[in-house]
Amino acid sequence: MSGLAAMRGSSIARRLSLMFAAVAVLIFTLVGVALDRVLRTELERQQLNELITKFHLGEQLIEHCENASKWDFVQARLAGLTPGDESTQFWALSADPRFRFGDVEEFAALHPDVPDGFSQLESDAHREPLRSFARTIAAAGERPDVRFIVAIDVSPYLRTQRTFAVALALISALGVALAAMLGHWVARLGLAPLDRLSREAQSLSPQNLAQRLELVPLPRELSELAASFNGALDRLERAYVHLQAFSADVAHELRTPLTNLIGQTEVALAKRRTPQELEDVLQSNLEELDRLRAIINDMLFLARADQGAQAETRAQVSLAEEVGKAVEFMDVVLDEAGMQVHVEGDVRASIETSLFRRAITNLLQNAVQYSQRGAEIRVRIAPQGDGVRIAVANPGAPIAPEYVGRIFERFFRVDPSRGSGGANHGLGLAIVKAVATMHGGTVFAESRDGINTIGFTVAA
Structure with a gap:
């Protein structure tokens, strides 16, 4: 865990170089194992071929020897095939002492039972066991059956394997180190645009809010x-x-x-x-x-x-009834303005009634404030998708298109010269938007043909 934590805290270039090194270790390990297996197989094949070749040479000599007078020639040839370091040894075992070769007594004492085919023979003169091949050659003439054994020293093959393993380990270590260094260099080179981007980001300042990062030279x-x-x-x-x-x-x-x-x-x-x-x-x-x-x-x-507050104490109620209660609350203001409110449609929805009435009251207050005396205000309630749409429409001065989308901003007024006194302080429609959001809905506004329609939706 500490290694992972250290890696997470290191630079990207270092992490990439470590990843390159890990990949190199994996690749060199797999390649090394494969090459080692190939080498072992090839050396094994060469050992077996050498044994078979030398056995066939001796076998041919013995098969052509049918009497004791020719055995001296066989012994001379086998002695000639035996090197001074005894890396190759021959034994001919026979019931007739005249047809023997090698230190038969010692061999019989050390290896009383050598099977046919390939096997291993322990040797005092060699650190590693000898690889051997044995077979009985049938009798011919006065020569009886001869048990012929050929053994070779496998030490050169094992030394070759060990030398190869050491060389492969050194080359692999060098390759991993080189891959890590090259990986680090490549990572630094590849991350140069990121470093430049970081320096640009560090140069950003609140004194220049329009400053942006350059995109053109980046990948x-x-x-x-x-x-x-x-x-x-x-x-x-x-x-x-x-x-x-x-x-x-x-x-x-x-x-x-x-x-x-x-x-x-x-x-x-x-x-x-x-x-x-x-x-x-x-x-x-x-x-x-x-x-x-x-x-x-x-x-x-x-x-x-x-901060994400939601309407919590909801109840399934008639929205038309709740609008009616808000209209009753506004009776005095409506009477003073000589206005009437008509409610059209009804839908039952799950709402927090106090918040809903507050939003309706703010919309009605806004309609009264921006309508002429005696105007008629209409409240339309209708289902819309998975929710309910509540729209308050009143006749009034057209709202410019560039202002329609901003009327729900805090302290925003279409006409700053109006509405700075009394209960109005520029937060009414912002509160409508907040109530809609707390009910999973949205707000909308449109100004068309002398009628301004402002409202919100709530989730059903």
């Missing part, structure tokens, strides 16, 4: 990565700009009631006031404090929605 894989990174930078830039605007809007919205509070309080304290005048000042201050509390509560609600 395709890194180009895709850099493009994705640039896309993330685009989103961060938009979020940063939006956050700056949001912070400025928050400061502006909070500054107005605070300025009113301070100004009214300073005026009240400028000279002696009657109890009634002080009560009026306190009443006005209370209204401004209520406005501050509403802004703060709405911002806290939106922050909770941004």
Whole structure:
């Protein structure tokens, strides 16, 4: 585990060089094993061929010897085939002492029973056992059956195997080291664009939000990565700009009631006031404090929605009934504006009623604020796919296409000169969007033929 952890913490070039080395070890091991098997097989074949060849030479000599007078010639030839280092030895065993060759007594004592074919013979003169081949040659003339044995010293073959194994190990070690070094060099060369990309990324600064990574000289894989990174930078830039605007809007919205509070309080304290005048000042201050509390509560609600809060205490209810309750809550405002609300359609859905009514109330408040006195507001409820669509439509000034998609942004107003006082502080439609998101839905808006339709969907 510690080796894996160290590898995870190392550079990519080092990791790649280690991987190259591991692959080289595997390849050299497989090749070495294969070559060793081939060499062993070939040496084994050569041993057997040498034994068979020498046995056939002696066998032919013995087969052509049918009397004792010719055996001296056979002995001379076998002695000539026996080298001084005794790497090859011959034995001829026979019941007739005249047809024997080699130290028969010693051989018989050491190897009383040598089977036909190939076998191994222990030898005091050699460190390794001798490889032998034995067969009985049938009698001919006055020569009886002769048991003929040929043995060779396998030490040269074993030395060849060991030398090859050592050479192969050294070559493999050198090859692995060379593969690791070349792999490291290739990795560094291949990762050079990544190093450049890293240096560019380190040079990014909040003071230059428009700065992006260069894509042209990069390989395709890194180009895709850099493009994705640039896309993330685009989103961060938009979020940063939006956050700056949001912070400025928050400061502006909070500054107005605070300025009113301070100004009214300073005026009240400028000279002696009657109890009634002080009560009026306190009443006005209370209204401004209520406005501050509403802004703060709405911002806290939106922050909770941004953190992924969901509608929890849901109930299966009639949406038309819930819209009706929101309309009743708005009765006073609607009466003052001389407006009526018509609800069309009904669907039952699982919602958190308090959040749903809050969204409907904000949409109705928005419709009242941006409609002329006596206008008619229509609320349409209809199924849509796996959810429900709730749309609030009212006659009003057309909304420019470039603003339609922005009306749900916080503190955004189509006409900044309107709606800076009273209960409105630019968060109503943002809260509608948050409620829709908490119910697994979305928001929508359209402005067509003098009718503005704004609404949201909830999952059924």
